[in-house]
Amino acid sequence: MIGLDSPVTTVLGDSTKKREKIVDGLGIRTVGDLLDHFPRRYVKTAELTKVSDLQVGQMLTLVGEIVQSRTHTYQDRRTGRPAYRLDTTLRTDGPSLRMSFFAKKEYVAQWQAGRLAVGRKGIFVGQVGRFRDEWQLTNPQMALFGDKGDDTALMAVDAIGAYYPLYPLTKGVDSWDIQRAVAFALTVVDDLPELMPAPVRERYGLVDAHTALHWIHAPDDQDQIARAQRRFRFDEALVTQIVLARRRDAVRRLGARPRTGGAGGLLAAFDARLPFELTAGQRAIGAEIDADLARDHPMNRLLQGEVGSGKTLVALRAMLRVVDSGGQAALLAPTEVLAQQHHRSILALMGDLAGGGMLGGADQATGVALLTGSMTKAQRTEPMLRMASGEAGIVVGTHALLEERVGFADLGLVVVDEQHRFGVEQRAALTDKAGSPPHVLVMTATPIPRTVAMTVFGDLEVSTLTELPAGRAPIQTTVVPLAEQPQWIDRVWQRVREEVAAGHQVYVVCPRITGDEPEQGEVDQVDVDEEGNAKVPPIPASAVEEVAEQLSAGPLGDLRLAILHGRLHPDEKDRTMRAFAAGEIDVLVATTVIEVGVDVANATGMILLDADRFGVSQLHQLRGRVGRGGHPGLCLLVTHTPVLSPARERLEAVAASTDGFELSRIDLELRREGDVLGRSQSGRRSGLQTLRVLRDEETIVQAREAALELLATDPELVSSPELARQVAELERSRQSDWMEKS
Numbered sequence: 001m002i003g004l005d006s007p008v009t010t011v012l013g014d015s016t017k018k019r020e021k022i023v024d025g026l027g028i029r030t031v032g033d034l035l036d037h038f039p040r041r042y043v044k045t046a047e048l049t050k051v052s053d054l055q056v057g058q059m060l061t062l063v064g065e066i067v068q069s070r071t072h073t074y075q076d077r078r079t080g081r082p083a084y085r086l087d088t089t090l091r092t093d094g095p096s097l098r099m100s101f102f103a104k105k106e107y108v109a110q111w112q113a114g115r116l117a118v119g120r121k122g123i124f125v126g127q128v129g130r131f132r133d134e135w136q137l138t139n140p141q142m143a144l145f146g147d148k149g150d151d152t153a154l155m156a157v158d159a160i161g162a163y164y165p166l167y168p169l170t171k172g173v174d175s176w177d178i179q180r181a182v183a184f185a186l187t188v189v190d191d192l193p194e195l196m197p198a199p200v201r202e203r204y205g206l207v208d209a210h211t212a213l214h215w216i217h218a219p220d221d222q223d224q225i226a227r228a229q230r231r232f233r234f235d236e237a238l239v240t241q242i243v244l245a246r247r248r249d250a251v252r253r254l255g256a257r258p259r260t261g262g263a264g265g266l267l268a269a270f271d272a273r274l275p276f277e278l279t280a281g282q283r284a285i286g287a288e289i290d291a292d293l294a295r296d297h298p299m300n301r302l303l304q305g306e307v308g309s310g311k312t313l314v315a316l317r318a319m320l321r322v323v324d325s326g327g328q329a330a331l332l333a334p335t336e337v338l339a340q341q342h343h344r345s346i347l348a349l350m351g352d353l354a355g356g357g358m359l360g361g362a363d364q365a366t367g368v369a370l371l372t373g374s375m376t377k378a379q380r381t382e383p384m385l386r387m388a389s390g391e392a393g394i395v396v397g398t399h400a401l402l403e404e405r406v407g408f409a410d411l412g413l414v415v416v417d418e419q420h421r422f423g424v425e426q427r428a429a430l431t432d433k434a435g436s437p438p439h440v441l442v443m444t445a446t447p448i449p450r451t452v453a454m455t456v457f458g459d460l461e462v463s464t465l466t467e468l469p470a471g472r473a474p475i476q477t478t479v480v481p482l483a484e485q486p487q488w489i490d491r492v493w494q495r496v497r498e499e500v501a502a503g504h505q506v507y508v509v510c511p512r513i514t515g516d517e518p519e520q521g522e523v524d525q526v527d528v529d530e531e532g533n534a535k536v537p538p539i540p541a542s543a544v545e546e547v548a549e550q551l552s553a554g555p556l557g558d559l560r561l562a563i564l565h566g567r568l569h570p571d572e573k574d575r576t577m578r579a580f581a582a583g584e585i586d587v588l589v590a591t592t593v594i595e596v597g598v599d600v601a602n603a604t605g606m607i608l609l610d611a612d613r614f615g616v617s618q619l620h621q622l623r624g625r626v627g628r629g630g631h632p633g634l635c636l637l638v639t640h641t642p643v644l645s646p647a648r649e650r651l652e653a654v655a656a657s658t659d660g661f662e663l664s665r666i667d668l669e670l671r672r673e674g675d676v677l678g679r680s681q682s683g684r685r686s687g688l689q690t691l692r693v694l695r696d697e698e699t700i701v702q703a704r705e706a707a708l709e710l711l712a713t714d715p716e717l718v719s720s721p722e723l724a725r726q727v728a729e730l731e732r733s734r735q736s737d738w739m740e741k742s
């Protein structure tokens with residue numbers, strides 16, 4: 001008996017090399033793995049494939065018809081014996097392709113000519129070539145309709161419906177290698193377990209597993225493909241939703257200490273001293289957070305707001321409420337520059353309310369501590385003691401807060417600023433420092449793909465600040481296309497001089513510190529051909545040190561320039577930022593160290609060199625550093641990328657929109673989802689198999705409903721053993737260990 005757990009070799013052919021490549025190259029080890037290896041697209045078998053824009057070297061899979069077939073005899077120069085060449089012409093819905101086949105024996109040539117007679121149709125795979133001004137299909141392989149070859153091949157061809165499946169492949173494996181094995185497996189595997197309970201299938205109009213599997217691999221029409229795909233996407237969404245729901249319930253059962261605010265003395269005193277009114281949005285979201293903090297299970301909320309919408313103030317008020325409740329709050333910042341700025345701004349906002357334990361502190365005051373990685377052991381001692389004793393109610397820090405020896409007296413709230421700069425494990429390390437799960441508030445202006453995914457999957461509650469506080473001015477964003485208009489770079493530096501002449505300041509941001517070392521997160525934009533060779537020599541990325549030197553010696557020679565990047569000593573970085581904030585520097589040439597949180601009201605210009613090397617989220621964040629003081633902002637995206645290239649389209653999208661959520665969706669479409677359940681946060685490889693968060697939002701929402709209903713009536717999934725098995729498998733996986741810490 002061949003079943004889903006049988007080795008995949010039981011349904012593969014005799015070729016040992018093919019078997020090894022399928023097992024090792026594609027990771028297909030069992031028959032079940034094979035049947036779960038779904039086609040990436042289909043070609044219609046009832047009509048010739050439309051072919052256009054042929055390029056030498058590209059691989060083609062198409063349906064074609066033989067319209068010419070002639071055998072030529074020639075003398076083999078090596079042996080002196082007769083040899084044979086069959087020349088055929090393959091008709092497509094587009095250019096015809098020549099195919100040539102060689103044989104040393106006459107009977108082989110006759111057999112080839114018989115198989116490839118005029119009028120024969122089939123599926124052909126090969127590499128496009130060019131010879132004597134004719135398009136060729138070189139080294140072609142084929143599955144001919146009506147071919148009476150070996151039984152496995154005949155079975156495979158007979159199994160082809162109106163659509164032929166094209167599978168994800170590895171080198172040395174063709175689509176029909178997979179298709180033949182799948183066709184055979186579908187005839188011998190009868191015991192297909194049903195994951196989906198019948199009531200769920202009926203409610204959401206889903207086909208059964210057996211039907212879906214046949215339709216996904218050998219469909220007769222587009223409707224069958226669509227219904228099969230929906231069924232398998234729903235399967236994955238349902239399993240994922242059940243795992244997420246059970247993890248949420250498990251965390252809720254652990255409980256969290258309610259933080260009701262007590263008498264509220266510190267927060268009330270802070271509100272009374274604010275020199276401005278909170279916006280309606282800030283008040284409403286503050287009330288939502290207050291309600292979350294008062295519950296006996298952990299808050300897990302995403303605070304989304306445009307750059308400069310006042311997220312930090314909302315978070316600070318939540319932190320003060322936790323301090324009023326007898327607990328501590330930690331603000332986790334991605335860079336030392338930002339941590340120091342948060343620390344300074346909190347001290348400035350709180351005044352003597354931040355003087356707890358100090359002479360001159362107000363009666364309701366608490367301590368505000370700063371802890372960063374660059375501090376010496378002696379510098380760390382005092383803030384760490386204040387944190388451990390509880391004297392510091394608010395702690396601002398970088399990755400240093402994650403270190404094992406750092407402790408808190410009663411950590412009640414973790415605020416993560418700009419989540420896309422932190423991995424899941426780093427946030428998990430901080431939440432593990434609390435005796436019971438702390439409340440978590442994540443702030444971001446442009447959610448990274450993984451955050452958007454988790455939001456759609458319902459793991460985060462979402463609050464959105466839509467109003468910009470008074471004093472925020474519009475920002476004009478323009479792409480500067482040096483590939484077409486190289487002379488425009490002169491106008492860029494002229495605009496910088498104009499901003500400085502008007503009394504303002506400008507950032508110039510480069511993707512690198514020095515010209516030969518890529519920075520973390522830099523996007524590679526080299527344009528390559530089919531063989532991976534650069535079509536044109538790549539233009540070196542702009543680097544802070546070189547650009548600052550060129551500008552000082554050239555177009556901005558009479559202005560006050562300074563540099564800022566991650567390799568500078570922390571004291572030097574702090575001095576530079578203070579000098580820039582004080583107006584002592586006209587132009588700051590920097591890396592993305594200024595990406596988040598840096599707030600200089602007089603800065604109105606942002607010049608992004610090689611802007612195509614930054615992601616959408618980074619571009620949106622960097623743009624948000626200007627226009628913060630009531631003066632209109634200017635953002636110039638300087639690029640050498642050609643028009644219509646993906647990188648250029650990304651820049652045009654950023655220039656066209658200032659909506660953070662809209663840009664996050666563009667980012668998600670371009671970069672794919674990060675691992676929804678795991679640690680990958682780069683977006684380069686999706687942990688989802690068939691689901692796509694944007695495309696399948698409706699399916700995910702329906703699966704969430706179904707998951708909650710199933711768990712309400714059958715928490716252990718006793719009545720759905722296959723569903724229970726897959727849920728348990730996902731729960732055991734290393735990836736899902738991080739879900740409740742997300």
